[in-house]
Amino acid sequence: METILSVNQLTKKFGYLTAVKDLSFTIEKGNVYGILGPNGSGKSTTLGIVLNVVNRTSGSFTWFNGNTSTHEALKRVGAIIERPNFYPYMSAIQNLKLVCKIKDVSEDKIQEKLELVGLWERRQSKFKTYSLGMKQRLAIASALLNDPEILILDEPTNGLDPQGIHQIREIIKRIASQGTTILLASHLLDEVEKVCTHVVILRKGEKLYSGKVDGMMASHGFFELKADNNEILKGLLKEHNGFSEVKEESGLIIAFPKEEMSAKDLNKFLYEKGLVLSHLQKKKESLEEQFLTITERQTV
Numbered sequence: 001m002e003t004i005l006s007v008n009q010l011t012k013k014f015g016y017l018t019a020v021k022d023l024s025f026t027i028e029k030g031n032v033y034g035i036l037g038p039n040g041s042g043k044s045t046t047l048g049i050v051l052n053v054v055n056r057t058s059g060s061f062t063w064f065n066g067n068t069s070t071h072e073a074l075k076r077v078g079a080i081i082e083r084p085n086f087y088p089y090m091s092a093i094q095n096l097k098l099v100c101k102i103k104d105v106s107e108d109k110i111q112e113k114l115e116l117v118g119l120w121e122r123r124q125s126k127f128k129t130y131s132l133g134m135k136q137r138l139a140i141a142s143a144l145l146n147d148p149e150i151l152i153l154d155e156p157t158n159g160l161d162p163q164g165i166h167q168i169r170e171i172i173k174r175i176a177s178q179g180t181t182i183l184l185a186s187h188l189l190d191e192v193e194k195v196c197t198h199v200v201i202l203r204k205g206e207k208l209y210s211g212k213v214d215g216m217m218a219s220h221g222f223f224e225l226k227a228d229n230n231e232i233l234k235g236l237l238k239e240h241n242g243f244s245e246v247k248e249e250s251g252l253i254i255a256f257p258k259e260e261m262s263a264k265d266l267n268k269f270l271y272e273k274g275l276v277l278s279h280l281q282k283k284k285e286s287l288e289e290q291f292l293t294i295t296e297r298q299t300v
């Protein structure tokens, strides 16, 4: 595995507010990573730090195994962290030619990149006549002109209509299929599920989960239980030691197993302890429920 970016115990404070707290994760070549979290969870701040536009408070990050300076490394990174901004009265082609001059890269790639984002036909149109989706696609083409090893996008589909959202997601998948590593920030679970292979979930600047999107879906589910005496039931579930969390919700006991556990084995354990259940159901959570559970569970 080739490491593209390594973030180690990164912290960013804005006065009394800790926007990013002790955050660590690694980006490996060829994967599509999502930084997922609600608004204000520290996604943009994290991207800003690794792109050298926000100063960190503590911790560190290294690009490409630390073999190059951040300044040199960032030449191999394509990033869109702001709303697309080009010269309004210039065409897509003229704007991209200018970007090539600024970045000191050859103009040979312009056609390929405009075709990739589906704008070649509209290459002579002025930027100001583009829809927001087209502007975003032009920004992607522009960020790809120097064939970066990683493309970083902050909320790439924000403000777009459903068709625009679909187009951007398809383009991201196409870019990834050509071997470019992707890191995108999103508050949309659905987006991460559709586009990413890996995810880092943030809440209030802290990492709640990181790993494969598939791994997040393959949780061990949870049990809903009820007995005549729920206090004894809760005590026995704690004694069992196989649960990461036990809570009560409207008269039902909810228990999250740490590892795979069958309803039969749990029932047997409780029965042998002298407790007869009046209700037992094992449930699998959807990715969405898990995201909400993960983000909510940390508030208590």
Ligand SMILES: Nc1ncnc2c1ncn2[C@@H]1O[C@H](COP(=O)(O)OP(=O)(O)OP(=O)(O)O)[C@@H](O)[C@H]1O
Pocket: 014, 017, 018, 019, 037, 038, 039, 040, 041, 042, 043, 044, 045, 046, 187
């Ligand atoms: N320059 C700044 N000065 C003070 N506070 C800031 C600054 N930039 C960000 N913050 C705060 O840091 C926290 C994290 O913000 P950040 O923009 O990184 O979150 P986010 O997950 O990207 O959310 P959003 O999608 O809403 O931008 C927020 O509470 C935000 O108000």
